[in-house]
Amino acid sequence: xxxxxxxxxxxxxxxxxxxxxxxxxxxxxxxxxxxxxxxxxxxxxxxxxxxxxxxxxxxxxxxxxxxxxxxxxxxxxxxxxxxxxxxxxxxxxxxxxxxxxxxxxxxxxxxxxxxxxxxxxxxxxxxxxxxxxxxxxxxxxxxxxxxxxxxxxxxxxxxxxxxxxxxxxxxxxxxxxxxxxxxxxxxxxxxxxxxxxxxxxxxxxxxxxxxxxxxxxxxxxxxxxxxxxxxxxxxxxxxxxxxxxxxxxxxxxxxxxxxxxxxxxxxxxxxxxxx
Amino acid sequence: xxxxxxxxxxxxxxxxxxxxxxxxxxxxxxxxxxxxxxxxxxxxxxxxxxxxxxxxxxxxxxxxxxxxxxxxxxxxxxxxxxxxxxxx
Numbered sequence: 001x002x003x004x005x006x007x008x009x010x011x012x013x014x015x016x017x018x019x020x021x022x023x024x025x026x027x028x029x030x031x032x033x034x035x036x037x038x039x040x041x042x043x044x045x046x047x048x049x050x051x052x053x054x055x056x057x058x059x060x061x062x063x064x065x066x067x068x069x070x071x072x073x074x075x076x077x078x079x080x081x082x083x084x085x086x087x088x089x090x091x092x093x094x095x096x097x098x099x100x101x102x103x104x105x106x107x108x109x110x111x112x113x114x115x116x117x118x119x120x121x122x123x124x125x126x127x128x129x130x131x132x133x134x135x136x137x138x139x140x141x142x143x144x145x146x147x148x149x150x151x152x153x154x155x156x157x158x159x160x161x162x163x164x165x166x167x168x169x170x171x172x173x174x175x176x177x178x179x180x181x182x183x184x185x186x187x188x189x190x191x192x193x194x195x196x197x198x199x200x201x202x203x204x205x206x207x208x209x210x211x212x213x214x215x216x217x218x219x220x221x222x223x224x225x226x227x228x229x230x231x232x233x234x235x236x237x238x239x240x241x242x243x244x245x246x247x248x249x250x251x252x253x254x255x256x257x258x259x260x261x262x263x264x265x266x267x268x269x270x271x272x273x274x275x
Numbered sequence: 276x277x278x279x280x281x282x283x284x285x286x287x288x289x290x291x292x293x294x295x296x297x298x299x300x301x302x303x304x305x306x307x308x309x310x311x312x313x314x315x316x317x318x319x320x321x322x323x324x325x326x327x328x329x330x331x332x333x334x335x336x337x338x339x340x341x342x343x344x345x346x347x348x349x350x351x352x353x354x355x356x357x358x359x360x361x362x363x
Contacts, residue, residue, distance in 0.1 A: 020350070058335045062286040063279055083347050149335065192334025194325070194357045233334070 002097070002170050002177035004248050005045045007273035008038050009211060009241045010131065012054055012184040014122035015264040017085040017129070027259040034257035034270040035130040041272065042135035042180055049094045050132045051101075051142045051166065051247075052182045053240045054124035055149040057191070066150050067113035069162055072143040073098040078120030078128075086129050091120070094140035097173055101142065104169035110162060118143055123237075127184045148185065148239040156220045159239040163246030170247070183244025185237025189266040193233060199260040203230040204267035207238055211253035211271050216245050234266065248275050278332045284309040284319060285336040289343050299344070325357050 011031075019028055042050065059080040061067065076091035102112045120128075124143045132139055146162065147154045154162075170179050187204040190196045210219050219242055227235050245251060251273040258269045284306060288294050298305040302320045311319070318327050322344065324337040341353045351361045 018347070058286060058289065058333060058339060062290065063282040083342070150333070192324075192336075192338030192353075192357075193328065194359070196334075196338075196354060196357065197359070 002173035002175060002179055004167060004170055004181060004275070005047060005178045006041065007181040007183070007244050007248050007251065008041075008131070008271065009183045009244060009253075009273065010035065010038065010127055010270045011186060011266060011268045012123045012126040013189070013264055013266045013268060014081060014084040014126060015266075016268075017126065018083060020263055023263050024261065027261050028264075030257050031259050031268050031270070032130070036134065037256055038131040038270065038272070039134040042131060042139070045180060046178050047135065047139055047180045048178045049097060049140045049142060050128070050180045050182060051144060051170075052124050052127055052132070052184060053144045053146060053163075053243045054120070054127070054184045055237050055240060056123060056145055056147075057121055057149060059121035060119065060145065061150065066147060066152065067145070068147050068154050068158070070113035070115055070145045071098055071102055072118035073102055073114045074116035074118070076118050076120065076141060076143055078125035080119050080121040084122050084126070086125060091125070091128060091141050091143075092137065092139065094142050097140075097177060098142045100173050101166060101169040104172060105165050108165055108168070110165050123184060127182050131182065144243075146240060146243055148236045149191070149233065153224060153236060154239060156222070156239055156242060159243040160216070160220055160246045163243035166243070167247030181244045181247050183241035185240045186231070186235050187238065187267045187269045188231040189234035190232035191234045191265070195232060197262050197265050198232065199262050199265075199267040200230055200232075201260045201267060203235065204258060204260065204269055208253070208255050208258060208269050208271060211241070211273075212255060214250070214252040216242065219245070245273060248273060251275050278330055280309055281311060281315045281319065281327070281332055282336055284311065285332070285340045289336070289339045295343055322356070324353065328357070
């Protein structure tokens with residue numbers, strides 16, 4: 001039987017791999033070291049498949065169609081952004097298990113949008129590049145997109161329900177599979193707005209504190225308006241974290257690092273979710 | 276129309292490098308493919324990202340298109356255009 005053996009929350013800031021010249025190298029080194037620590041844990045957990053929950057930034061989807069949530073069930077490539085310093089690649093997929101998650105969802109009230117040829121933007125490929133591939137090239141990937149950054153936004157409640165469904169689907173998969181789930185994005189950042197470059201450590205520590213306590217209810221109670229005011233439009237990506245957390249009930253968190261980096265336009269937090 | 280069509284014009288630029296070339300060659304001809312108001316056409320031609328943001332256009336798109344057209348090194352200029360004081 002498949003089981004979830006671990007989960008992590010982490011940023012997917014493309015400037016981690018495309019850092020501008022004025023970047024604080026000590027802070028960046030701490031972030032890269034935390035990603036390496038996640039990779040080590042993924043290897044240590046003998047992970048065979050990673051489900052990465054990410055956002056789109058108007059690269060994968062356009063105004064003509066914005067799905068609430070989608071799953072990659074076939075070929076996976078990326079990144080879409082040639083400037084982010086990550087080599088264009090074919091990502092090792094687990095299409096059989098992805099199909100199972102899709103079908104399990106369909107049977108339980110979740111009509112997934114499906115991509116047979118999913119090209120990932122930084123919201124999913126960056127965590128794969130920094131945390132999954134270094135853990136072992138044999139590890140398979142299932143990319144999941146939720147509409148946490150593009151309007152209409154998915155609700156916190158639906159993110160939670162979807163994450164719970166993903167967890168149930170994994171546990172219902174009859175094959176032996178050791179699964180890790182990544183919730184990616186955040187924490188505070190203002191993308192493209194007049195406040196871009198602002199970071200709010202107070203908000204970020206609030207999120208990390210709730211993560212460490214495993215207080216999913218308090219995270220879910222955060223209104224979009226509150227998140228937008230205190231964490232910016234990019235902080236809505238904590239819905240990706242909530243989705244990941246909801247797949248493994250009863251977790252607590254362990255923060256690996258937090259670095260507020262205005263030059264990378266983001267408060268960067270990385271945590272392990274421990275069951 | 277609405278800002279949605281303006282978002283489509285921007286998104287297409289980000290999606291297809293050939294369209295960037297077409298836009299750079301003849302912005303008006305490129306924008307003839309979209310139903311836009313004169314104000315919206317002017318905003319795209321001049322990359323008035325601040326005005327577009329104020330009108331409700333996604334800032335993910337305004338940032339993406341700015342970088343696609345002017346390059347990643349122009350990021351400080353984007354911030355200046357958005358009203359921030361950025362040292363030269």
